């Protein structure tokens with residue numbers, strides 16, 4: 001007998017910690033208003049949450065079909081001004097805006113809003129002095145130090161478009177992103193520190209700018225020093241001709257720089273993300289809509305109040321770091337927390353120790369970290385006083401009910417709200433989540449849509465919006481997750497390829513934004529995200545495109561064809577299993593397997609390295625030459641007994657060979 005699905009056994013856990021008097025009735029009313037009077041709803045939020053230099057004249061225009069959505073048309077504002085200056089002007093200059101904790105627990109920094117204003121202004125002036133202009137793309141490849149967030153804010157201040165590349169990506173992957181964005185400037189650090197180890201970021205950038213056409217594109221590499229010594233006149237790293245030392249350059253700048261007047265629809269940042277085919281997509285977010293959506297969702301989902309200390313431990317290289325480490329909390333004038341290290345360094349009590357020491361009130365991490373920490377036992381969190389925390393958040397993948405329970409019972413002592421926040425790089429901020437004090441929880445469900453989000457479940461077969469008539473005998477609907485109308489935080493295009501934006505998100509189901517996820521909506525209207533319907537793999541909450549990993553594998557001369565699928569993994573959620581067909585003349589050997597893993601490390605990054613590689617004489621292909629990944633997915637999920645129809649395969653006998661080879665690995 002198979003285990004029951006989480007939604008079949010889930011019991012409601014009453015909403016916790018209602019400190020602002022928010023109620024379910026108020027949520028329902030808010031949601032209804034947002035649907036009936038969408039423009040008024042967002043217009044009121046935009047005026048209440050942001051300061052505008054000139055008011056907008058139209059709330060929203062454009063259509064999904066044309067992909068020309070624009071929000072707060074004609075409005076002018078500056079995100080950095082909203083995130084820093086206005087708090088200083090409102091008398092909060094002395095409030096700590098950011099707490100940073102480095103790799104070593106005693107390496108911490110507290111930075112006030114006033115200090116941030118001065119430092120970010122200096123960085124902006126430094127960028128300008130090096131030729132950066134409004135609209136230029138600045139690639140940021142940095143460790144999790146305050147200067148990373150400040151460089152992002154400095155770009156926003158002057159209207160440069162930042163493109164943060166996660167510092168776990170290889171030089172190859174970095175070069176691809178620099179080249180695709182034609183980014184003339186790269187900002188990095190001489191090194192990063194994680195788990196006691198140095199990461200040679202500057203060297204990786206050096207390698208990257210010698211690849212592809214980056215030598216022609218990149219004009220300057222601006223290098224921060226991880227441990228800057230103002231007395232040193234020599235750089236602690238090898239200077240290349242394009243390098244500029246950031247710290248001494250910044251130190252001599254004027255500590256004020258006027259914020260640029262930006263149109264609501266001016267590009268704010270680019271973030272590359274993976275899809276199922278082709279190269280990574282450079283998703284573009286714009287100034288007004290994104291700022292509003294970041295601030296609004298941070299406020300409602302985490303129930304932020306005056307004096308709160310908000311800690312999101314995601315990396316700024318991903319969207320979660322953009323919205324919930326940097327922009328959301330600072331726009332609200334809250335105190336944000338920036339974390340450089342890992343959950344297990346120097347020991348697996350690190351998170352709970354940080355919560356206790358810094359009096360963190362909201363804590364936000366990923367299911368993979370919770371599953372990892374669970375393994376070390378209940379005694380570890382119990383050693384710390386984490387009673388200051390009110391909201392515990394999760395993001396990145398569906399959370400399994402066991403991990404949810406552990407987070408709720410062992411970490412939160414049944415006193416905190418667990419917010420299960422479902423969203424994507426494309427959505428800018430949360431789209432489906434429970435709200436503290438409002439929504440009763442069900443372990444494993446992200447629950448109900450955020451007000452303003454017209455969430456719809458569509459039939460995967462013919463695309464019609466599912467209704468009561470489609471419910472199964474238990475009252476469930478199952479289909480794909482879509483959104484029926486625009487929202488301010490949505491990405492506006494894929495840089496340099498608008499057609500791809502339309503094809504990926506709006507053409508599959510005309511009239512809807514398509515998330516790429518499948519979902520079950522239960523009888524209470526609660527959403528349970530099942531997973532991606534495309535070939536995107538989610539390893540430890542890192543979104544990885546199969547195409548990128550496969551092209552790294554076939555770049556090795558031994559590999560003629562490769563197909564990569566996600567394999568269930570206890571901690572990472574999914575790990576990568578690669579099926580490779582070798583070129584004639586190559587044979588399987590332990591050395592070759594090592595080389596292939598290395599090929600992925602250098603082509604994409606260590607975090608995308610396959611756990612398993614199956615070498616096989618051929619791959620399951622249709623007669624027209626299309627690889628049937630569906631079959632590979634079943635094999636790695638130990639569901640080979642329900643493979644479905646294999647008669648369309650050119651060589652159905654390959655399936656048994658693959659099953660046997662995969663079983664040998666286990």
Ligand code: WTA
Pocket residue numbers: 273318319320394395396397398399420421422423424425426446515516517529531532538541542543
């Ligand atoms: C998955 C990360 C279930 C989903 C913010 C989505 C989730 C992809 C959840 C986006 C959640 C994210 N429950 N699945 N709470 N949050 N996902 O762009 O498959 O890196 O499409 O954004 O992560 O990943 P991305």
